Amino acid sequence: MRASRLLSLLLLLQTHGRMTAAQLAERLEVSTRTVYRDVESLHAAGIPLYGEAGHAGGYQLVDGWRTRLTGLTAEEAERLFLAGLPGPAAELGYGAVVAGLQRKLHAALPPSLADRAAQVQQRFHLDPAHWYADGDASPHLAEVAEAVWRQRRIAVRYRSWAGEVDRVLEPYGLVLKGGRWYAVANRPGRDGPATYRINQILALTSLDEEFDRPAEFDLPAWWRAHVVRFRARLHRDEATIRLSPRGRERLREIASDVVVAAAQRSAGPPDGAGWVTVVVPIESLTHAHGDLLRLGAEVEVLAPAELRARLAATAAELAARYAPRAAGTPVPD
Template sequence: MRASRLLSLLLLLQSHGRMTAAQLAQRLEVSVRTVYRDVESLHAAGIPLYGEAGHAGGYQLVEGWRTRLTGLTAEEAERLFLAGLPGPAAELGYGAVVAALQLKLQAALPPALADRALRLQQRFHLDTPGWYADGDASPHLAAVADAVWRERRLRVRYRSWSGEVDRVLEPYGLVLKGGRWYAVANRPGRDAPATYRINQILALTTLDEGFDRPAEFDLPAWWQAHVVRFRAQLHRDDATIRLSPRGRQRLREVASDVVAGAAEGNAGPPDAAGWVTTVVPIESLTHAHGDLLRLGAEVEVLAPAELRAMLADTAVALATLYRPEPPS
């Protein structure tokens, strides 16, 4: 713990400049006497640290002196934030850089901190893709990431809902959502960026043209607002359904949180067999048809009539397909 505290004291002075013993003690949650002892230890270790008495006094490092992790390159420092996500880092083309960075960090840390870092790595693992998919695979992801970093325009052949289209894009950022990579990019002459799923890029050329990324553009804030807009437009109608006890449980596993929450919140009292009638939001008849089929005979659609008819037709088709052949 003391080695960790000494490093924290050093980094506090490096970040904030002059600080009093009382300020350091408050930040480190120790006594002022402990701060005095720690400062003496840093002196003994050769750290150029000095103190001044008086009202405006305090401890500070010699001007121009900064601690650094030996061998840490500029590229490794830029990729430091990816160290906890080796899978996505590798997809972006930074796997080797992040691996080297982790080794250097482990070698540079004091033994107590290195042991703690290793324990954290062994106890917490981030696996971003969902259970039923490994995420997107795209040969163009690294090129898009490079264009984002260097602010270069891209010419892409893109598979959209309406078919294949050619676009020139100014990529503002990349987002990993549920194991899928998206580019947030603007088109020259447009006023607002849009999202483009990376694995739908069929061909890509990096142009020898730069662009000015708006200084006020905040990628996390923009993405959060985009998700809110997307969810608000996602469910445009309602369906009245009956769910068996098993169906209620399965719905929590296969449906979105919005649908599962609505089903529970709108559910009436169960009947003698445990079935409940409830109302759930749906995006479209086609999407609802596919989603509710996953529940099989554990759900009955009461309305709208078109959705009920679609499921009934599918049930008849399945029964015909799987009808046993009569014995010869």
């Protein structure tokens, strides 16, 4: 552990030039006293490292000196695919490993390429999280990742659409989609894997049972096919609706590209108030009810009749709830 930290200290100085003890301590997640001891050890090993006191001081390597000890550890090599995603790496519990990996990759580059890599890092940033959520954190994410790596079964209590269920799973892999983590896992005795959203795992126990991951299983290919199947199942019905000008704008903000394209394609001529009639695909009456409620009074459902009735009932309940009440009138349940 200490040898790895000493190498990390060297790579930080090699990459960033002069750094203070406080800066080094923050990056290495140790105390400044530990940094002082590490610097003394590097001096004793013959590393041409010197320090300057004062406000603009700090530690620095002699100009032109570079370490060639930038080989990756086995764990860093395993996490190489996460090098450009420090946020998800930290969620998986690999934050420190990926930080060390990035330092080594940067230090291994010649100065001209290192400068270009730094420029790219400052100009392009990958943020896979959704706008209206801070990620998909789960206390069980790291445990699932460990089970994936070790090929160990896990027993979970899972919140499914039908309620809470108990499952024994063989996790084949993890996928980050739209800021949400999913496990692609097989259930013993079932024919093929399915997806499980990680933050719907309510409890998890790691079992001392190994499983054989099919040699032919290709996670990226399986996920691409799964997405195609999912999208094909999404929109099996359709609804005819009227949209105000404001409703058309809002639809572009809240609906999928498929729905927006269908609305634009089917839109008839606007009436005197600017309202248009369109036909849009819907996943189900329940989903359509929730989605169209987000448009408020800027939409009117014409068909199907059941969807129109559901929205009318909800509107009546809202009107009753927000109707003016006399002083002292109890609030309805």
